[in-house]
Amino acid sequence: MEDIRLASGTGRWIVLTTVLGSGMALLDSTVVNIALPHIGREFDTDMAALQWTVNAYMLTLAGLILLGGALGDRYGRRKVFVVGVVWFAAASLLCGLAPNAGVLVAARALQGVGGALLTPGSLALIQATFHPDDRARAVGLWSGFGGVGAAIGPFVGGWMVDGPGWRWVFLINVPLAALCVPVALRHVPESRDESAxxxxxxxxxxxxxxxLALLTYALIxxxxxxxxxxxxxxxxxxVVERQRAEPMVPPSIFASRQFTAVNLVTLCVYAAFGGFFFLAALQLQVVSGYSALGAGTALLPTTVLMLLLSAKAGELGERIGARIxxxxxxxxxxAGMLLMLRVGEDASYVRDALPALFVLGLGMTVLVAPLTATVLSSVEVSRxxxxxxxxNAAARAAGMLAVAALPMLAGMGPEAYRSAAEFGETFRRAMPMCAGLLVAGAVLAWATVRAPAAAAECHPGCRVHCGVTSPPLDPGGQEGSAGRRGGDEGEGSGGR
Structure with a gap:
């Protein structure tokens, strides 16, 4: 265990490299939707290929993120983090050079594997290396810079799509990795969980x-x-998880009714978010005639509100409890998603889109930090x-399944994104479905969440958050090791 101070040169380098690494994965999760119409036109492909472009990444990331944390605990967090960054950059290069949709989808799946290695490792490195007195500030900086990246991601992505082209949404990761890796190797000390x-x-x-892959394929x-x-x-x-002595997902954790209930709420709300942001980026470009930059800029209010107000929302949840x-x-x-029904052909941004996205962003701000706090307070501190x-994995899986299911449920044909009239009609059918999922989540939360205000306390790193694809990962506030995801020996983050 290191005791590096945040004010030291090494401390600043550690924050930089972890922000760069996690920022690559976060950027791709927020900007790829903006590029989808351009990808479809260049490859002359159908709606299913666009769905897989999003879902191939989410599939491997959601399926392997717990295992990625366990690998870092066992073999060294810096080592696994660096491998993840290099893997992610190589897969990004393959995405940027893809000659057809099939290669792009395969490369996106490889990107998800890299993301599963680097995403948990970036926060674990901070938690394992900084002095206890500086740890909360370091995590707060990591989270804050990540929030800024998420907030400007759609804008930057739109600029790249309209400027040098959609391939640069992926190629930009290569120089970021080239900066991140040598800094990590030179300045970040190695750490591991000796009890793993x-x-x-x-x-x-x-x-x-x-x-997850089979269910996604079936829906598409x-x-x-x-x-x-x-x-x-x-x-x-x-069955396997129940029988293994050291499972990846210990069934005993679901003995907490509160934990089970809040994960069901997570499934509802993040399914709605995943479906919405997939379809909204297309609606703004295909139906409303926005450029990629215009669509990316249009979606900024949701992430900016979360960046500015999520810490206050976390403090409010601590005072009044998470139920409300x-x-x-x-x-x-x-309500925000239903207001998006006004966004059609020749929609006014100020009159039609902005109010909807403002209400949506406000709702996400109110929701995310208390949701994470309730997850953490519903289990033992060691877990x-x-x-x-x-x-986090449940949220990503829910979003992935929604991206697969909503076009089918809304009657969206394989060429719908080429026709403003057809896509607009199916978008109007999909938005009430997303709203219905959110109402179901609200009803479930009101009926099941009973965490008292004093228990609903969240690590500073989960309060400043702008990600729209999943709740923030949280180190759990352990003094010894951020990577030890479970407190019981043999029940770690990936089934050690």
Missing amino acids: HGRFDMTGAALGAGA VEAWWPGALGVVAGAAFV PLTVGPLLCA AGLASGIN
């Missing part, structure tokens, strides 16, 4: 990712047999990191 032992739950990871191609196989794989995952924010937040988001990782 046992086998990794590779079977559980494979079954979990396989179930509208076929029943992959869905049936996905259900079987999901059931096998549950977790009820009011989704209802505000539902807080594991609980956060499970919640």
